[in-house]
Amino acid sequence: MAPVVSGFSKLSKSDKINWLVEHHFNNDQKTIEILKTYWNSDEKLQQLHDEFTENTISNYYLPFSVAPNFLINGERFTIPMAIEESSVVAAASKAAKFWQSRGGFKAEVLSTTKVGQVHFTFKGDNTTLKSFFETIKSDLISSASHITKNMEKRGGGIIDIELRDKTDEIENYYQLHCSFGTADAMGANFINSCLEQFADFLTNAADSYDKFSDDEKDIEIIMSILSNYVPECIVKAFVSCPIENLPNVEGLSPKAYAQKFVRAVEIAKIEPYRAVTHNKGIMNGIDAVVLATGNDFRAIEAGAHAYASRNGKYTSLTDAKIENDIFQFSIQIPLALGTVGGLTSLHPLVKLALNLLGKPDAKQLMKITAVAGLAQNFGAINSLITTGIQQGHMKMHLMNILNQFEATPSEKESLIAYFKTNTVSHSKVVEQIEKLRK
Numbered sequence: 001m002a003p004v005v006s007g008f009s010k011l012s013k014s015d016k017i018n019w020l021v022e023h024h025f026n027n028d029q030k031t032i033e034i035l036k037t038y039w040n041s042d043e044k045l046q047q048l049h050d051e052f053t054e055n056t057i058s059n060y061y062l063p064f065s066v067a068p069n070f071l072i073n074g075e076r077f078t079i080p081m082a083i084e085e086s087s088v089v090a091a092a093s094k095a096a097k098f099w100q101s102r103g104g105f106k107a108e109v110l111s112t113t114k115v116g117q118v119h120f121t122f123k124g125d126n127t128t129l130k131s132f133f134e135t136i137k138s139d140l141i142s143s144a145s146h147i148t149k150n151m152e153k154r155g156g157g158i159i160d161i162e163l164r165d166k167t168d169e170i171e172n173y174y175q176l177h178c179s180f181g182t183a184d185a186m187g188a189n190f191i192n193s194c195l196e197q198f199a200d201f202l203t204n205a206a207d208s209y210d211k212f213s214d215d216e217k218d219i220e221i222i223m224s225i226l227s228n229y230v231p232e233c234i235v236k237a238f239v240s241c242p243i244e245n246l247p248n249v250e251g252l253s254p255k256a257y258a259q260k261f262v263r264a265v266e267i268a269k270i271e272p273y274r275a276v277t278h279n280k281g282i283m284n285g286i287d288a289v290v291l292a293t294g295n296d297f298r299a300i301e302a303g304a305h306a307y308a309s310r311n312g313k314y315t316s317l318t319d320a321k322i323e324n325d326i327f328q329f330s331i332q333i334p335l336a337l338g339t340v341g342g343l344t345s346l347h348p349l350v351k352l353a354l355n356l357l358g359k360p361d362a363k364q365l366m367k368i369t370a371v372a373g374l375a376q377n378f379g380a381i382n383s384l385i386t387t388g389i390q391q392g393h394m395k396m397h398l399m400n401i402l403n404q405f406e407a408t409p410s411e412k413e414s415l416i417a418y419f420k421t422n423t424v425s426h427s428k429v430v431e432q433i434e435k436l437r438k
Contacts, residue, residue, distance in 0.1 A: 071104030091379030124216030186338030285376030294343035
C-alpha cells in the first residue's frame with residue numbers, strides 16, 4: 001500500500017513519476033520509459049497539454065480518424081472522429097457512402113436554450129416569496145449585466161428566470177430555474193458565473209425586503225450550477241428514400257429490409273435492455289465527434305441518456321417508419337456544443353478538426369454531430385438485421401488481436417488475406433498464428 005503523500009501536485013513531473021514508480025511499480029524503470037514515450041518532443045506543446053489538467057505525467061493517445069463522404073443539407077463533409085473502437089469509423093463511413101446517393105442527410109436545430117439553477121431553502125410563506133421574486137426579477141437579471149455584456153454582443157444572454165416551488169418533494173426547497181443562450185460557446189463558465197451572481201443578489205435582496213419577517217430573510221443557498229440536461233437544446237437529423245432504393249441483401253427484398261429495420265427500432269423503443277445498447281451505438285458516433293472537436297462528451301452522454309428517459313421509461317433516441325412507400329430514419333437529441341472557448345482555441349488537433357469541418361458555428365456543429373450519431377445507428381442496425389454484428393466487428397478487431405500477439409508484417413499480410421474469406425474469432429486467429437509459426 002502506497003504511503004499518504006502531501007504536496008504531490010507541487011512536485012515536478014519527473015518527481016511525480018519517480019514517486020509513482022517507487023510506490024506502485026517496484027521501481028520498474030520500464031514504467032518511466034513507457035510514460036516518457038508518450039511525451040511530445042515539442043516542449044511547448046507538451047507544456048500546453050500538461051496544463052490542461054492536474055498532476056499530468058504523460059499523454060493518453062486516442063486515434064484521430066476521419067469519416068468522408070457525408071452529404072449534409074447538400075454540403076459535403078469529412079467528419080473528424082476521436083475513438084478507439086475499431087468498427088465505428090468504418091461503419092460511419094459506410095453509412096455516409098450509402099446515403100450520399102439517396103439524398104444525403106438532412107439536419108435542423110430546433111432550439112438552443114441551456115439551463116442553470118440556483119438551489120435554495122426558504123422557511124417562510126411561499127406566497128410572500130413569489131411576490132418578492134416578481135419584485136426583484138428585473139433587477140436580478142440586471143445584476144449580471146457585467147457578466148452578460150460580451151455574450152449579448154454575440155447574440156446570447158439570459159433568456160428567463162423562473163421561481164420553482166419544489167417543497168412537495170423536499171421540505172423548504174425552491175430553485176431559480178434559469179434559461180440562457182450562449183451563441184457559439186458551450187457556455188458552462190458563463191452560466192455558472194451568472195448563477196452565482198443571482199445567488200448573491202437573491203440573499204442580499206432578501207435582507208432588505210420589508211415584507212419578510214426576520215426568519216424569512218434567511219434564504220440559504222444550497223448550490224448554484226448549470227444543468228447538463230438540456231431538453232430545449234435540440235437538433236434533429238434524418239434520412240429518407242423510396243423503399244425501392246434500399247438494398248437487396250441477405251435474401252431480404254427492399255420492402256422486407258425496411259420492415260425489419262423499423263421493427264428493430266421499435267424493439268429499442270419498448271425494451272430498455274435493447275435501448276441502452278442501441279443508444280450506446282449512437283453515442284459511439286456522437287462522442288467521437290464531440291471529443292475530436294474539444295467538447296465535453298461526458299456532459300453530452302448524460303444529457304442524451306436523460307433525454308431518452310424523459311417520458312419515464314428509457315427508450316430509443318432514433319425513430320424509423322414507412323409512410324407511402326418512403327423509408328424514414330431520424331434522430332432527435334440534445335447537444336449543447338460550442339465552437340469557441342475551452343479547448344477549441346488551445347488544442348492543435350481540435351483547431352484542425354474544426355477547420356476540417358469548415359469552421360462551423362455551434363448550430364452547424366450540432367447538425368454534423370447528430371448526423372454522425374444517426375449514421376452510426378444506421379450502420380449498426382443494418383449489420384444486426386443482415387449479417388450480424390460480429391462479422392464486421394471482428395474483421396475490424398483482427399488487427400488488435402494480431403498486435404496482441406506481436407505479429408510480424410509478413411504474418412499480418414498472410415492472416416489478413418486468410419480472414420478475407422474466413423470468419424474472425426479470437427480462437428481462430430490464435431490457431432492460424434500458431435500454424436504460421438510452426
